[in-house]
Amino acid sequence: xxxxxxxxxxxxxxxxxxxxxxxxxxxxxxxxxxxxxxxxxxxxxxxxxxxxxxxxxxxxxxxxxxxxxxxxxxxxxxxxxxxxxxxxxxxxxxxxxxxxxxxxxxxxxxxxxxxxxxxxx
Numbered sequence: 807x808x809x810x811x812x813x814x815x816x817x818x819x820x821x822x823x824x825x826x827x828x829x830x831x832x833x834x835x836x837x838x839x840x841x842x843x844x845x846x847x848x849x850x851x852x853x854x855x856x857x858x859x860x861x862x863x864x865x866x867x868x869x870x871x872x873x874x875x876x877x878x879x880x881x882x883x884x885x886x887x888x889x890x891x892x893x894x895x896x897x898x899x900x901x902x903x904x905x906x907x908x909x910x911x912x913x914x915x916x917x918x919x920x921x922x923x924x925x926x927x
Contacts, residue, residue, distance in 0.1 A: 807902045809835020814895035817888050836898075842866075851917040873897075 813832035816825045842862060850858040877890045 807835065807840070807898045807905075810875050810898045811835075811895045813898075816893055828926050845912060849912055851915050854917070874885050 809831045812828050812835070815828045815888070819825055819828065847855060847857050848863055872895075876893065877887075880890045880893060881887055
């Protein structure tokens with residue numbers, strides 16, 4: 807996620823090569839850190855991997871809908887992508903700061919098999 811924050815540097819370079827370098831670095835960092843499905847598969851109760859995966863996709867897709875709207879509003883208001891790049895970098899920074907307190911130790915959650923099958927309370 808720290809590599810994805812390099813996108814902000816695009817605001818301060820004046821060449822297309824520099825922008826491409828920083829954007830490439832940012833997208834590499836984003837892709838390298840996108841291990842969500844691995845964590846879901848390793849930590850979800852065995853009978854709830856699909857449900858947790860669906861919830862994970864729902865939240866990710868909500869971000870995919872709201873982020874372009876927010877960026878469009880920023881660009882319309884300011885007339886440039888300068889603040890939009892800062893917004894994207896700031897969300898990466900928030901993800902870094904929030905990761906440990908929210909996620910904590912990564913380990914499989916065990917559940918009562920009757921709850922997984924829907925037969926118990």
